Amino acid sequence: MGIKTSLLVLMLFLVPQAKLKTVNGEVVQIQDGDTLTVKTERDRLYKVRLADIDAPEMGQPFGKPARRLAVDLALEKTVRVNYTFKDKYGRLIGEVFLPDGKLLNEEMLKAGLAWHYRVKHPHSSFLEKLEYKAWKKNLGLWVQETPVPPWEFRRENRLPLPPTKPEHMDYDLFLSYGLLGDPKTRIYEWPECKGYPKDTKGYINFGNLLDAESLGYRVSQRCEIK
Template sequence: MFRFYLISFFICICSILYSQEIEGKVVAITDGDTFKLLTHDSTLIRVRVANIDCPERKQPFSKKAKQFTSDAIFNKQVELKVLKKDRYGRSIAYVFYDNKNLSEELLKAGLAWHYVKYSDDKTLQNLEDKARKEKVGLWIEADAIAPWDWRSSRKKRKQQ
């Protein structure tokens, strides 16, 4: 019986740690999918928007993605549903503002890719597919390069 309680306790702790809800004010926009949040207790958190990937700096539409994110959430109160931390210490989170999900809004605007390496969310994929079909945002370019491919090609060039 003790083993059952120990396992139940462990499962509860894991779910608390990996599905945390945080509220705060957005105080800086790094790029289209990364920003800084100041919590109510004055903790500064670096946030990476979950399950999408916006163009990198120097890629087409990078500035538009950053501006979209800034217009949507900068200096506003938002709610995060933190999924996990990444290797850079950023909180990977769904970001909610004005009854909207930032991941979804960036995809609708054609300013992000659904990050299928980390997500199998059909809603997000459908939003990307619709933006592609309607040639919204970055999808006006037939040869748009996904950020993960762009980063990979830059690494290979640096190694040569």
């Protein structure tokens, strides 16, 4: 591991991490393969977006099978949700633990009914392996010759501007923001910036400006902050 890489890893540990929070309750609704609603004992409803995975949208191939699996595994079950933040819609972005201790997030990947949503840095090698195994076995959506990732399916003609804080972020648009950080220069930029890189290999994806700033990145002089 080089000196620069070591420093980056060290900074990732030094940055104050959001406190892990927990919600327990019954799953009363499954919207799609990665979104559900939990009702607590006090009748409070929480919408939950499964972290680190992205299931096909309902208008995509395998969108309905993904939802069916989530229904079979979680509907009317008592679950534990671990999360660290909410997105702009108030959804808890987290992990859902089923009564048998398994993670719903991982079960969707194992069945080939979700992609590993690579928005964390570093990426989870464990989740990458689960996705790879499902792909290798042609499970679920991987029977398709050229499956379209949900984040590409959702992409609009005009890319959205990156939000300033995690709570202003739409988790489903994390990759669409195109907010990239260069580990070598410690500079970040987004698609509307002049000279935005065409080759993004080696860059880090951020979902909002605060996350980039907290890791010591600074905005490129070629960007206009509106």
